[in-house]
Amino acid sequence: GNVTVTNIIVTDPLVTVTGGPIDLVPGAIDATTFVAEYVLTQEDVDAGMVENQALATGQNPNGDDVEDTSDDDSTVEGDDDITITDLPEDPGMIAIVKTGTFNDEDGDGFAQAGETITYNFTVTNTGNVTVANIIVTDPLVTVTGGPIDLVPGAIDATTFVADYVLTQEDVDAGMVENQALATGQNPSGDDVEDTSDDDSIEEGDDDVTITDLPEDPGTIAIVKTGTFNDEDGDGFAQVGETITYNFTVTNT
Template identity: 40%
Template sequence: MIDDAMFTTVDCPVTTLATDTTCTASYTLTQVDVDSGHVANTATVTGTDPNGTDVDATDSTDTLIPAGPAITLVKTGTLNGSAAGDSIDYEFLVTNTGNVTLDSIVVDDPMFTTVDCPVTTLAPTESTTCTASYTLTQADVDAGQVDNTATVTGTDPNATDVTSTDTESVSIPAAPAITLVKTGTLNGSAAGDSIDYEFLVTNTGNVTLDGIVVDDPMFTAVDCPVTTLAPTESDCTASYTRPRPMSTPSGRQHRDGDGHRPERHRRLTPTPSRCRSRPRRRSRWSRRHAQRQQRW
């Protein structure tokens, strides 16, 4: 009979021996066995001789189990909006792909102070999902994407670290847009008075706009305090003055910059009537009377 603490029974084909026999048993490894890296045990065999005296023998084995620590990381990002101040929610799927338990699991990402992992110990084939949220900056939006690499580290039972890295690139769609609202304030109603104009330029998109200029045919230049706008507002201003009419020595008025004489200063001079005097036409009786007088 063979006694082994690891088994309930050991199967021996015969129980009486003249020479030898081979007994067998099968043991299923536990994770504790694998984590320990070996399985050690002792068996005892007992037999009875013809005189009824028991004889026994013992033997021990220590079977090594090679450790194969491994870990993987899959990082994914979900974009929540495409403007500065919006966020990217990241998930870090950590999986123990080795054959030993891993402890002290931590995800390191330069974008975050800490990454939240619900568990820090994983048996083989187990996974956990760690999370973190990142707030977009205007530089991120202008760049059009956010790239970064995260690293996960775990420690096996032999105090050896195993790591894995993954890089995620999240695209941020650009939506450039700009609006202009022009308003004028009248300062008087005579030639020579002015109109002050304001040009409210607004960056209504999600990316920074450079080289901003307002073009208006009434002005040589429109004054804008800035030419680069993040998604915000800025005022541009200009003033327009209608020229006063000037008289020449001949009395003619100068025309304005458009080549027109201002209507309000155009003088209206009556045009003399072109009429001629005609001699009065005599009647027939008057002509005869005149002839008679000449005869006398």
């Protein structure tokens, strides 16, 4: 304008602005008096930006109020664009750890076909944005639980669980091994995923989960029976007649 504006202050609904009030003669510019700091929330980080506007108010020589809503880059009257501060975004990261526990249902200390393994899955948000709609899939079992959302740093070790029924092939192998996959979406809707590790959430650690089974060393039993063959039919044994032996072997 062409008159001095006095008692100029700046207010902002997002922050507390320090500095002022000041007076400005026509054409004067002040770029140092008013300042404010804003502490980011998780919602801001997830949004990838912060946007808002400030208001400058003062009085002309007649005592009337003079004001302007902030623009982001222009002093032209009527340019009142909201200030948008873009934030560098992490694409989102999750980590999954899968553990297996053998259940010795018959209590004999060894694994048999039909007994089970209980799998537990621990999912951690290792990035800086919220990951939503997280599910866990596993080619070996049907995983129950979920979907869930995790904010950065959050850990869930209780939602996802699965049981696996041992086969004879598993018992013979003495172990069961496989991996699970955790998937979710970052705030932009992009997929975020991780293949399970057996004990680590470090990126790149994707070791297969191996559940060892207590092995019976193996036992067999043999029964031997003998039958006399009375070849000449006289009802008595003679030299030269025979006995037939039969052997029955059982895997016990």
